[in-house]
Amino acid sequence: MADTVTRSGTTSPGLLASLDPLLREWLPRQRWFAGKGRPVTGFSLVTATELLPPLGRLGLYHLLVRAHQPGSAGDCYQLLIGVREALPPRLAPALIGHVASGPLTGRTVYDALYDTRPAELLLEALRTRARIGALRCDRDPGQEIRAGLVPRLMTAEQSNSSLVYGDTFILKLLRRVVPGVNPDLELPLALAREGCPRVPAPTAWMHADVDDDTYVVGVLQPFVQGATDGWELALRELAKGEDFVAEARALGRATAEVHGALARALPTATLGAAQIQPLVDGMVVRLDAAARAVPALRPYAPALRTAFSALADLAAEGHTWTAQRVHGDLHLGQCLRAPSGQWSLIDFEGEPARPLAERRMPQPAVRDVAGMLRSFDYAASCADPPVPGWAHACRSAYCAGYAEVSGTDPRTDPVLLRALETDKAVYEVVYEARHRPDWLSVPLSAIHRLAADLP
């Protein structure tokens, strides 16, 4: 690969100027674009690496670009831009546009993740630990990567983009990137070191080095073949009127296994009043912001605040909690069930909208439990006709499974659980209002229950 790759630089400024009008139109339409609802007013280049020169049939650029928007410094996105004379019909969905000015005038540019050759180049770069321009690949020497695996782009609704190679590996290319240690690589690596089998161990990874900053831009891991995610499975069982108790219990056990391994692998902390107060303050700030953004939440805000103040009160009385690294955005869709029945947890990025430093802070492990409990509630809300008691049975089984492995039933700390479930439901209200307004009633019905402090 090295001989087909040249370090970029000279063409980059002209390159971005010529892409600018096309990206302004294309970027906001992408599922993974985080700045929805605000116009993109321009771009600046963070780094550009020419992977294939645009002289032949196919040119290829790896870019990190900052998209400027009113009211923020602008998020940085990873783009893999292909350049061709014209797009074959199979690449029509990848079209970004036709360049009207600058060094690529007259050429067609497109999202190269849809294209076989660029996807192959990425795997080859990881396999060979390539260093190309800003890109630096590394891999686990203990795992073999066979050359020549056939790539396909996943079509699932995602916050990032993933390529599957021969049903053997999956490469997640992070779209919105921030400099620093990314928990989506950090935690699976730590779990692999602990020998935890509940999380696919990273096989290889790619960084972009820009001045003093390092961005994690891609993580390759074994593909769990024939897996079904917990959300799909739960909906399937609900549609048949079947309970999900055995799976919920297995998920509780899997979550506790992962928590145990994370607590062994990475620092833990004790949270007393001094540490709980900022945590509670954060919950209140998020609630207030959510109530400003979503008017339907406002009538519940005073009652919801009592869930948070009760936690602060308990801390003031001298109660302490253990904090550790957690998944941070655990829900049924982040759990994969292999045909063997084994569960794996994926996507350790945390809630994407939160600052990285916050996502990497030790927290009560019950935060993940609260996420899963909310998820059973979500699934039950989708059932038509409703299956009475389904969510309650799953929630109980999940907590019981968690207790079997960890020795602690999350329900024995109802104040913490209610605060964290409330915080999650508030997050979901904002998430749904922003991304899926038709679903807003799902977290709002939980808000109604939590505000009344009902089980």
Ligand SMILES: Nc1ncnc2c1ncn2[C@@H]1O[C@H](COP(=O)(O)OP(=O)(O)O)[C@@H](O)[C@H]1O
């Ligand atoms: N190791 C894996 N094996 C099989 N499928 C996977 C694996 N990792 C992710 N997936 C699939 O890819 C989808 C997206 O992965 P995820 O890490 O959640 O990405 P995102 O952060 O973009 O949401 C998952 O919902 C799952 O269907």
Ligand SMILES: O=P(O)(O)O[C@H]1O[C@H](CO)[C@@H](O[C@H]2O[C@H](CO)[C@@H](O)[C@H](O)[C@H]2O)[C@H](O)[C@H]1O
């Ligand atoms: O998987 P992501 O990291 O992109 O997570 C985001 O999207 C999720 C929806 O796809 C969202 O999850 C919410 O909806 C799920 C059902 O679709 C439900 O199972 C979850 O419990 C609920 O929170 C997640 O909150 C968001 O961060």
